[in-house]
Amino acid sequence: MKDDEHGVPAGSVGTARHDAPVTRDELERALRRAALATEGVRDDVIQLAAQVVALVEELTRRLDGVPPGPTVTPGTLEAAVDEATPAVLERIRVRDEGSSARVLIGDAEDKYRTTADGPDCTALLPICQARCCTLHFALSSQDLDEGVIRWDYGKPYLIRQRPDDGYCVHNAPEGRGCTVYHHRPRPCRQYDCRGDARIWADFDRREVAAPSPYARREGSTPTELDLIERVRARQVALAMEGFAIGTREAERARQAAAQARAEAAAHVGAPPAARDD
Numbered sequence: 001m002k003d004d005e006h007g008v009p010a011g012s013v014g015t016a017r018h019d020a021p022v023t024r025d026e027l028e029r030a031l032r033r034a035a036l037a038t039e040g041v042r043d044d045v046i047q048l049a050a051q052v053v054a055l056v057e058e059l060t061r062r063l064d065g066v067p068p069g070p071t072v073t074p075g076t077l078e079a080a081v082d083e084a085t086p087a088v089l090e091r092i093r094v095r096d097e098g099s100s101a102r103v104l105i106g107d108a109e110d111k112y113r114t115t116a117d118g119p120d121c122t123a124l125l126p127i128c129q130a131r132c133c134t135l136h137f138a139l140s141s142q143d144l145d146e147g148v149i150r151w152d153y154g155k156p157y158l159i160r161q162r163p164d165d166g167y168c169v170h171n172a173p174e175g176r177g178c179t180v181y182h183h184r185p186r187p188c189r190q191y192d193c194r195g196d197a198r199i200w201a202d203f204d205r206r207e208v209a210a211p212s213p214y215a216r217r218e219g220s221t222p223t224e225l226d227l228i229e230r231v232r233a234r235q236v237a238l239a240m241e242g243f244a245i246g247t248r249e250a251e252r253a254r255q256a257a258a259q260a261r262a263e264a265a266a267h268v269g270a271p272p273a274a275r276d277d
């Protein structure tokens, strides 16, 4: 399509072409915002549910004439509900932690400061064929901001895997090396395969485990304490994600304002257009 006499592309809205392509950065920014908003709504609902459960439990206790437990201070109904809500909230969050509908996000630790004392991966690679690179794990805000490591848009923020062989998309089919080694996510830096039955039948004898339909699943069933820890780590990670998105948007606004100022200055300083008359 041709531009009009003002140089505006045909089929445009303002100065942007109606079907202008969307960059990966723009798409991921929108997906991250949507995921964060969904998590926010979900947490609001969970907090409301915790208050309702605490209220029902307190009313039931009073109607049944059960004396308050040792941890509950006798007082008004409202005060009792306020006091009981945090424990109920944690209970509900722990139960919700295993839901497959949740956004999975890695912890907020700096991956470049991670230390590990795992086995020598390079020496093991010909035997294990990097089976650990078929395991699922979630990326962190740091990974998302860098934009090097790809994630699964259908399941934020799990590492993206190839549908044909189940390996991480950054694993080289030839030689099974990591093609993003410097930027690899924190779970890749921390992981120690030696006790993992999905990888080794017997690590000391270097016998790999038989291929299993469960090989790509997350680790063993978490305990209650693991879940409580995960809930806390998630709260911190989501707060960091909100901060990261806000910081990026502030930076974008700053760059756009600087560009607009530069364009305005160039316009003011430009020589007047040649006149025909």
Ligand code: SF4
Binding pocket: 132, 133, 134, 159, 168, 169, 170, 171, 172, 177, 178, 179, 180, 181, 184, 185, 188
């Ligand atoms: S990022 Fe590298 S080390 Fe981590 S799963 Fe992918 S290929 Fe393996």
